[in-house]
Amino acid sequence: MDSTIRQGEISVDLPPAEDAWLRFIGRIHTPWTDRKDCPRQGRPDGPECRVEVFEPWVAALQGLDAFATVELLYWLDRSRRDLVVQNPAHSDKTHGTFALRSPVRPNPIGTSRVKLERIEGNTLVVRGLDCLDGTPLVDIKPDRCAYTPVAPPKG
Numbered sequence: 572m573d574s575t576i577r578q579g580e581i582s583v584d585l586p587p588a589e590d591a592w593l594r595f596i597g598r599i600h601t602p603w604t605d606r607k608d609c610p611r612q613g614r615p616d617g618p619e620c621r622v623e624v625f626e627p628w629v630a631a632l633q634g635l636d637a638f639a640t641v642e643l644l645y646w647l648d649r650s651r652r653d654l655v656v657q658n659p660a661h662s663d664k665t666h667g668t669f670a671l672r673s674p675v676r677p678n679p680i681g682t683s684r685v686k687l688e689r690i691e692g693n694t695l696v697v698r699g700l701d702c703l704d705g706t707p708l709v710d711i712k713p714d715r716c717a718y719t720p721v722a723p724p725k726g
């Protein structure tokens with residue numbers, strides 16, 4: 572893991588981890604094995620990527636094929652987690668970590684709204700991702716707007 576500090580960046584000593592009992596529910600297969608080739612944000616016309624869902628979670632895909640767009644949450648597992656101020660390569664100044672969508676964050680969760688092309692058994696075929704091959708999958712949710720008719724309004 573890269574531990575280089577760029578000008579103006581601030582790293583901290585990480586506090587002890589609390590166990591969230593996170594369970595990875597799958598693995599994402601993309602064409603990118605090197606960060607320099609990986610897009611900064613996915614695009615709907617990006618390449619097809621395959622989102623493999625592990626057992627026992629495959630049954631949880633029931634009904635997902637009704638949605639054209641789904642939201643994926645994934646664990647950017649090759650990120651450092653100790654920077655509170657960052658100096659991104661594409662910027663001429665520093666930014667607080669929570670003002671960025673950088674993979675470097677205390678809990679390196681990435682999110683993307685992706686175009687669901689099709690479901691093949693335990694695999695979603697999607698476009699719009701921006702993660703390295705082998706990135707662990709944390710969650711799948713139907714697109715926010717598309718979900719509205721399914722969830723009745725509160726109160």
Ligand code: SAM
Nearest residue numbers: 610611647648649650672674681682702703706
């Ligand atoms: N779309 C997500 C978001 O906004 O939350 C992630 C955006 S982040 C800027 C995407 C970048 O994270 C990629 O360009 C790559 O440099 C890096 N990245 C992708 N997969 C990673 C992984 N598994 N571990 C660490 N860094 C990763």
